[in-house]
Amino acid sequence: MPLQKVRFADDVPEVFRASLQDIRRELDVPAEFPPEVVAAALKAGTAPRLPTLDRTELEFVTIDPPDSMDLDQALHIERAGDGYVVHYAIADVAAFVQYGDPIDTETRHRGVTLYAPDKRTPLHPPELSEGAASLLPDQVRPALLWTVPLDARGESTGVTCERALVKSRAKLNYAGVQQDLDAGTASESLQLLREVGKLREQLELERGGVNLPIPDQEVVTSDGAWSLEFRAPLPVEGWNAQISLLTGMAAAQLMMKGKIGILRTLPEARDDLRKKLGHTAKALGIDWPQETTYAEFIHGLDPQVPAHAAMLAACTVLFRGAGYVTFAGSVPEHPQHAAMKAEYAHVTAPLRRLIDRWAGEICLALSAGTEVPAWVRDSMDDLPKIMEEAARRENAYERAIVGMVEAGLLKDQVGSEFDGVITDIDDREPNRGIVVLSEHAVEGRVTAKAELPLGKAVRVKLVEADIAKRSVTFELIP
Known part of the structure; x- marks a missing residue:
């Protein structure tokens, strides 16, 4: 990979x-x-x-x-x-x-x-x-x-x-x-x-x-x-x-x-990867038409555009x-x-x-x-x-x-709020998942009191940014 x-x-x-x-x-x-x-x-x-x-x-x-x-x-x-x-x-x-x-x-x-x-x-x-x-x-x-x-x-x-x-x-x-x-x-x-x-x-x-x-x-x-x-x-x-x-x-x-x-x-890549990467593209403001294949979409990305660069980094999941x-x-x-x-x-x-x-x-x-x-x-x-x-x-x-x-x-911004999109949800605990921040293209764990809205734009609060633990964690703002 x-x-x-x-x-x-x-x-x-x-x-x-x-x-x-x-x-x-x-x-x-x-x-x-x-x-x-x-x-x-x-x-x-x-x-x-x-x-x-x-x-x-x-x-x-x-x-x-x-x-x-x-x-x-x-x-x-x-x-x-x-x-x-x-x-x-x-x-x-x-x-x-x-x-x-x-x-x-x-x-x-x-x-x-x-x-x-x-x-x-x-x-x-x-x-x-x-x-x-x-x-x-x-x-x-x-x-x-x-x-x-x-x-x-x-x-x-x-x-x-x-x-x-x-x-x-x-x-x-x-x-x-x-x-x-x-x-x-x-x-x-x-x-x-x-x-x-x-x-x-x-x-x-x-x-x-x-x-x-x-x-x-x-x-x-x-x-x-x-x-x-x-x-x-x-x-x-x-x-x-x-x-x-x-x-x-x-x-x-x-x-x-x-x-x-x-x-x-x-x-071959699993169908659920297309869905997850589609959510990431949405978080980064990139259009990915349903009829466009992986190859066509990726070949159309410009790594000199910051959002596209973040998308390319996310697409490494295709090589897992x-x-x-x-x-x-x-x-x-x-x-x-x-x-x-x-x-x-x-x-x-x-x-x-x-x-x-x-x-x-x-x-x-x-x-x-x-x-x-x-x-x-x-x-x-x-x-x-x-x-x-x-x-x-x-x-x-x-x-x-x-x-x-x-x-x-993010270590000095604990307590701050950010815009993002929920890109993945834990199958066993649907109130836990992954959020991608729209501004920083940072991916982190997120929790909520109810089921997370997969693929939806959300507002989250940073609750932990620990260098020693290499951990970035957010909670959903209702």
């Missing part, structure tokens, strides 16, 4: 630091890496298993947030007749980490990289994830090189995945790339990223797929007052995401054809229930990711997500027509449970941080 990240415009205020530490203790967020894992990472970084294929002539670049050093992906796009060829280099973690070694054992405990406003809790030791294995500029690195030819409409016409040496030419950030594209000074490869990204977005819309441009929440202080603002993703972030999605779909097709793999799946399915010998009965309206696999973030290492090895073997490594076959059925636990912790971490920030935003 896509996650909403909280950022602070300045340094994290002291009032939140103790709460962030409490959250990490409660959720058993890993601390520093054990000495033996750091030692193994240092050793592995000096002697990776290097491929013989050299593709360092391709002028790859990475595009990430400015402070990112764990660079999984490097991109190069070129024209081919009336179509395109996408070259996508993915960090080759298996060149440094072997199944059963101390690094592998530790990463299977962590599952994913976790993000908080004050620190990053990495999946791999920084000696690898931000050093020897990262696709840093001007460094020759082992990578899984995906080559995906596209036709004039942006449809994939084939795929290969092979180990290769690559060399990134520059570490770029989204704002800088967007500025260069808007000014007409971007490289041909980046101009093609925009071209291909738009084509892929159109294909996504045509098949009814949804890719949420989740806005970040940013806490801003001015003259001692707090405000919570949404930072809309730039268009280039969406185009870059389309290349990752393209690669994940190509990987899934390899797996389906080879009848072995690990797919990311999601069942996503999981992984492993298979060997026959394809799964329900292989599709419902939000994407396609089969899909996670293969593009191995420095930050455990399962991508296994999925990458499967695709390498299938592309070459060789046997999938025994260690992959023998251990891949353990991964869905590992990733489910990692996702539970990741989602709880994100929810706790958002709750902490919302409580901080």
Whole structure:
């Protein structure tokens, strides 16, 4: 499920630091890496298993947030007749980490990289994830090189995945790339990223797929007052995401054809989610006609509009229930990711997500027509449970941080009244539910003396905003 990240415009205020530490203790967020894992990472970084294929002539670049050093992906796009060829280099973690070694054992405990406003809790030791294995500029690195030819409409016409040496030419950030594209000074490869990204977005819309441009929440202080603002993703972030999605779909097709793999799946959204999200849209003053589908509605939202940004954050509920399915010998009965309206696999973030290492090895073997490594076959059925636990912790971490920030935003307004809409009611206790405030786009628990009026505009009073408990609670004003 896509996650909403909280950022602070300045340094994290002291009032939140103790709460962030409490959250990490409660959720058993890993601390520093054990000495033996750091030692193994240092050793592995000096002697990776290097491929013989050299593709360092391709002028790859990475595009990430400015402070990112764990660079999984490097991109190069070129024209081919009336179509395109996408070259996508993915960090080759298996060149440094072997199944059963101390690094592998530790990463299977962590599952994913976790993000908080004050620190990053990495999946791999920084000696690898931000050093020897990262696709840093001007460094020759082992990578899984995906080559995906596209036709004039942006449809994939084939795929290969092979180990290769690559060399990134520059570490770029989204704002800088967007500025260069808007000014007409971007490289041909980046101009093609925009071209291909738009084509892929159109294909996504045509098949009814949804890719949420989740806005970040940013806490801003001015003259001692707090405000919570949404930072809309730039268009280039969406185009870059389309290349990752393209690669994940190509990987899934390899797996389906080879009848072995690990797919990311999601069942169709329940009807009650449409009703709940409809109430949220009403609370935010957004029209959602009954005949408009999820995909049409979401594609029509502008993340630069604050109410639309809040709506996109609420729509992450559509991705609940996503999981992984492993298979060997026959394809799964329900292989599709419902939000994407396609089969899909996670293969593009191995420095930050455990399962991508296994999925990458499967695709390498299938592309070459060789046997999938025994260690992959023998251990891949353990991964869905590992990733489910990692996702539970990741989602709880994100929810706790958002709750902490919302409580901080409102902590000085206990007793104040607000306008909102009841978006959900407890099935067992209909006098309890969820209210979304119209002004702040804050979601909180609400109680009443009688049954709550689902979907109706209401007036509520704030009765609790506790940073330590990450709790915001209201009561209905009759």
